[in-house]
Amino acid sequence: MNPVDANSSDSQIARGATADRGGVVPDAFPWQERPAGDKAVVWRHSGNPIIPRNPLPDVHGIYNSAVVRFGDGYAGVFRTEGPSRFPLLHAGWSEDGLEWQIEARPIEFSNYRPDPSHYAYDPRVVRIEDWFYVSWCGGDNGPTISLARTKDFRAFERLPNAFLPFNRNGVLFPRRINDKFVMLSRPSDDGHTPFGDIYVSESPDMVHWGMHRLVMRRGGDQVGQWWQRTKIGAGPIPIETPDGWLMIYHGVIDTCNGFVYSMGAAILAIDDPSKVLYRTNRHLLTPEAPYETTGHVPNVVFPCAALHEPTSGKLAVYYGAADTCTCVAYCNVSELVEFTKANSTVF
Structure with missing residues (x-):
């Protein structure tokens, strides 16, 4: 394996950033205040999409991707699609969490024989102890949950697939629970489930x-809600709070014009995350902006990552829009927890 240097000539910079990042303060946190008069618990970044659909030559979509705090800035694993529309994973780097430098070449894995038929999409990334773990929906005997780990986002070591086919949305917790690694997932099929x-x-x-x-089921018809009646799936890495694990997830409704993906939240018990304490009975964010309603797959808000600033409680949620581009929305963790508790129906 020949890891790609993040500063090499093979790297491209998303959204017009330059190699000289003058004025960017190290340890900057991606954030915008709630717009004046806006009462929503979650609000969009005014400059969305932060990574447009064509950040690299021959890339026609970059979305449903994962980012994490790394060093004085941020690193991430991004889903891209080129002219073949075959999904692959690329590493990326940022000083402020908004302007991203994306590696031109896909991630290569050590101790792994490449197969041109093995696709990779919808990654998540989490630091647990001394490693950053990457999970994604992989085509190595899949679709199922594939795993790898890295310490520097240059060298990636493959681990065995976590589950038998078919499965999607593998999301690890950020620490061991009762001395065990713990993962959320969504058993699936081999199509557009x-x-x-x-x-x-x-x-x-x-x-x-x-x-x-089982953690929780799709549905809602019996309690007067439809936005998550078709399917649900875990999104960003859960966030530990005094009230439990805050799990942001996507909920899907089937309409006469196709699926619509929205964002919701639940709170799981700290010592037993199979127990749902609270669950939003309305969506937090649904496709309304043009970049969410129009794209390769219209009407998709698909959260995959969140950056948390513990001191202030700020939360930046990264989501794929319309299976085309990468966007950010903001909220405050304590406000989101209180909203979830106040607008909860567990079923």
């Missing part, structure tokens, strides 16, 4: 997975 519930599984070593338990 028209169903899906969220499960949780655990592992002693990030290799052997078991203790699969």
